[in-house]
Amino acid sequence: MSYQRVLMILASLSLSSCTVGPDYVKPPVPVPAKFKEAGRNWKVAQPQDNHDRGEWWTVFNDPRLNDLEQQASTANQTIVNADANYRQALALVDEARASYFPTATITPSITRQKKGGGSTAFISTSSSGVTTTGTAAGASGGGSNSSVSTSHSLAFAASWEPDLWGSISRTVEASRAGAEASHALLASTQLSAQGSLAQLYFQVRALDKDQQLLNRTVLEYRRALQLTQFQYASGVAARADIVQAQSQLEVAEAQAINNKINRAQFEHAIAVLVGKPPAEFSLSPMPLAALPPRIPLALPSTLLERRPDVAQAERLMAQANAQIGVAIAAYFPTLTLSATASVTNSGYAHWFSIPALGWALGPQLAETILDGGLRKATTQAARASYDATVASYRQIVLAAFQDVEDNLASLRILAREASVQNKAAQDARKALQLVLNQYKAGTVAYANVITAQTAAYTAEKNAADITGLRMTSAVGLIKALGGGWRE
Numbered sequence: 001m002s003y004q005r006v007l008m009i010l011a012s013l014s015l016s017s018c019t020v021g022p023d024y025v026k027p028p029v030p031v032p033a034k035f036k037e038a039g040r041n042w043k044v045a046q047p048q049d050n051h052d053r054g055e056w057w058t059v060f061n062d063p064r065l066n067d068l069e070q071q072a073s074t075a076n077q078t079i080v081n082a083d084a085n086y087r088q089a090l091a092l093v094d095e096a097r098a099s100y101f102p103t104a105t106i107t108p109s110i111t112r113q114k115k116g117g118g119s120t121a122f123i124s125t126s127s128s129g130v131t132t133t134g135t136a137a138g139a140s141g142g143g144s145n146s147s148v149s150t151s152h153s154l155a156f157a158a159s160w161e162p163d164l165w166g167s168i169s170r171t172v173e174a175s176r177a178g179a180e181a182s183h184a185l186l187a188s189t190q191l192s193a194q195g196s197l198a199q200l201y202f203q204v205r206a207l208d209k210d211q212q213l214l215n216r217t218v219l220e221y222r223r224a225l226q227l228t229q230f231q232y233a234s235g236v237a238a239r240a241d242i243v244q245a246q247s248q249l250e251v252a253e254a255q256a257i258n259n260k261i262n263r264a265q266f267e268h269a270i271a272v273l274v275g276k277p278p279a280e281f282s283l284s285p286m287p288l289a290a291l292p293p294r295i296p297l298a299l300p301s302t303l304l305e306r307r308p309d310v311a312q313a314e315r316l317m318a319q320a321n322a323q324i325g326v327a328i329a330a331y332f333p334t335l336t337l338s339a340t341a342s343v344t345n346s347g348y349a350h351w352f353s354i355p356a357l358g359w360a361l362g363p364q365l366a367e368t369i370l371d372g373g374l375r376k377a378t379t380q381a382a383r384a385s386y387d388a389t390v391a392s393y394r395q396i397v398l399a400a401f402q403d404v405e406d407n408l409a410s411l412r413i414l415a416r417e418a419s420v421q422n423k424a425a426q427d428a429r430k431a432l433q434l435v436l437n438q439y440k441a442g443t444v445a446y447a448n449v450i451t452a453q454t455a456a457y458t459a460e461k462n463a464a465d466i467t468g469l470r471m472t473s474a475v476g477l478i479k480a481l482g483g484g485w486r487e
Contacts, residue, residue: 018164018165018166019165019166019169019170019325020165020166020170020325020328020329020331020332021166021170021321021322021324021325021326021327021328021329022321022324022325024173024317024318024321024322026314026317026318027317027390027393027394029304029393029394029397031300031301031304031397032300032401033300034299034300035297035300035401035404035405035408036405037404037405037408037409037412038297038408054483055069056194056478056483057069057194057198059293059295059478060198060290060293060471060474061290061293062201062290064201064283064286065198065201068197068201068270068273068274069194069197069198071274071275071276072193072194072197072273072274072275073190073194074275075274075275075276076193076273076274076275077275078189078193079186079189079190079193081189082182082185082186082189082190083186085182085185085186086179086182086183086185086186088182089175089178089179089181089182089183090179092175092178092179093172093175093176093178093179095175096168096171096172096174096175097172097175099161099163099168099171099172100163100168100172101160102158102159102160102337103158103159103160104156104157104158105156105157105158106154106155106156107154107155107156107157108152108153108154108155109152109153109154109155110150110151110152110153111150111151111152111153112148112149112150113148113149113150113151114147114148151344152344153342153343153344154342154343154344155340155341155342156340156341156342157338157339157340157341158338158339158340159336159337159338159339160336160337160338161334161335161336161337162335162337164332164334164335165328165329165332166325166329167325167326167329167330169325170322170323170324170325170326170329171322171326173318173322173325174318174319174320174322174323174326177315177316177318177319177322178315178316178319180311180315180318181312181315181316181319184308184309184311184312184315185308185312187308187311187483188308188309188312191308191479191482191483192479193273195475195476195478195479196273197270197273197274198475199472199475199476200266200269200270200273201270201283202288202468202471202472202475203266203468203472204263204266204267204270204283205286205287205288205468205471206288206464206465206467206468206471207259207262207263207266207468208263208285208286208287208288209287209288209289209464209467209468210259210461210464210465211256211259211260211263211285211287212287213457213460213461213464214252214255214256214259215256217252217256217453217457218249218252218253218256220453221245221248221249221252221453222249224245224248224249224436224449224453225242225245225246225248225249227436227439227440228241228242228244228245228446229242231439231440231442236442237446238446240446241445241446244446244447244450245446245450248450248453252457267281267282267283268281270283288464288467288468288471290471291467291470291471292411292415292470292471292473292474293474295411295474295477295478295481297408297481298481298482300401300404303400303401303404303481303482304397304400306481306482306483307400307480307481307482308482308483309396309400310393310396310397310400313389313392313393313396313397314393316389316392316393317386317389317390317393319389320382320385320386320388320389321386323382323385323386324379324382324383324386326382327375327378327379327381327382328379330368330375330378330379331375332367333365333366333367334365334366334367335363335364335365336363336364336365336366337362337363337364338360338361338362338363338364339359339360339361339362340359340360340361341357341358341359341360342357342358342359343357343358344358400480403476403479403480404477404480404481406476406480407473407476407477407480408477410469410473410476411470411473411474411477414466414469414470414473415470417466418463418466418467418470421459421462421463421466422463424459424462424463425456425459425460425462425463427459428452428455428456428458428459428460429456429459429460431452431455431456432449432452432453432455432456434452435448435449435451435452436449436452
């Protein structure tokens with residue numbers, strides 16, 4: 001059989017190589033037919049944006065929030081980091097794909113030699129710019145004559161390892177799945193940062209509403225103190241009433257001051273999310289007045305396609321599965337095709353003359369016959385790693401369903417609680433007014449006024465807090481559903 005025919009057979013084997021290891025099949029997970037907490041008020045959406053989350057925050061119709069979200073999308077450093085990691089993962093795919101192709105090097109060099117006496121001096125310069133000088137012992141009986149000669153050489157080397165057992169294919173498959181997992185992580189990071197920003201924003205607005213309530217409460221308590229002082233001057237109230245009214249006012253003033261601590265901290269957190277130093281960022285007070293928007297639901301099965309953390313876990317499974325094939329391929333021999341050629345002569349013009357040419361061509365087959373169980377252990381580790389990613393994927397899916405159910409329950413229960421609490425706040429305000437009128441008439445003690453004031457403030461504070469919780473739960477539900485939607 002001719003040498004050329006052998007090479008053709010080896011090339012054919014490479015082109016028809018088999019890929020060892022298991023092909024990836026997404027493992028099943030239990031998926032409910034519907035969400036338990038979804039009642040009749042929820043409408044199932046038809047999501048079409050499985051890749052683009054969309055500007056979901058615009059559903060709240062808040063221009064300031066829209067502006068902050070746009071800033072976070074480009075300036076949040078966690079998102080920038082995830083984007084860089086994704087670009088790195090794409091480069092790693094190209095790096096793995098490069099192994100499909102042969103590598104070749106070329107090395108030109110120039111050598112000048114001086115022969116004379118009993119030694120030979122030489123200066124050699126290669127294409128890399130490295131110059132070598134030295135002397136070598138010459139023939140015995142050297143005379144005084146010397147000569148300088150110059151030789152030019154050009155060396156070429158190429159090698160290629162055909163992907164006979166699919167090791168390169170599996171490596172590329174793993175790298176591609178890793179890049180897709182990095183893309184999903186980028187989407188998850190964006191959604192997390194955007195959701196956290198929206199929740200912090202509404203918490204700040206809820207604190208602004210608390211501040212508004214506290215400021216009003218301080219004014220009302222100050223008027224109550226003035227009323228008590230007037231009653232005392234008229235001989236209707238006791239001195240203890242003034243002390244109680246003064247204490248009630250001071251407590252409210254302290255609460256109004258303390259409320260600003262949390263607001264400042266939330267404002268600082270928002271600054272970091274939008275990529276700014278806290279010293280260069282501020283939010284003007286604006287009491288929360290919005291109510292949660294109507295949010296359509298996705299089917300549970302659709303949720304698995306839309307949540308980026310679920311997509312990331314699924315791609316990591318595919319990556320781990322491909323690594324099993326890489327480990328199994330190590331059991332089989334590797335074939336390397338190599339070729340070298342060189343030419344040396346005294347001048348460039350003589351490089352390609354037949355006597356100056358030299359070449360070598362041949363395959364090399366290598367097989368590991370003893371490795372102390374390394375390949376077996378590597379394969380077992382790859383299989384265990386895959387099993388771990390399967391368990392992680394299923395756990396993330398379960399957590400995703402829980403996330404949706406939690407926020408659905410929160411929104412549903414908070415809506416009912418808000419209705420009751422708002423009515424309680426109205427009744428408490430009416431009760432306070434009645435008690436104040438009775439106190440002015442001198443029919444009740446001031447202790448009744450304090451009790452009514454405390455009840456009214458608590459009821460209104462709870463109503464305001466519930467509004468804030470409803471908004472943050474709405475954001476939480478959107479995050480749980482994987483971001484925006486289109487009907």
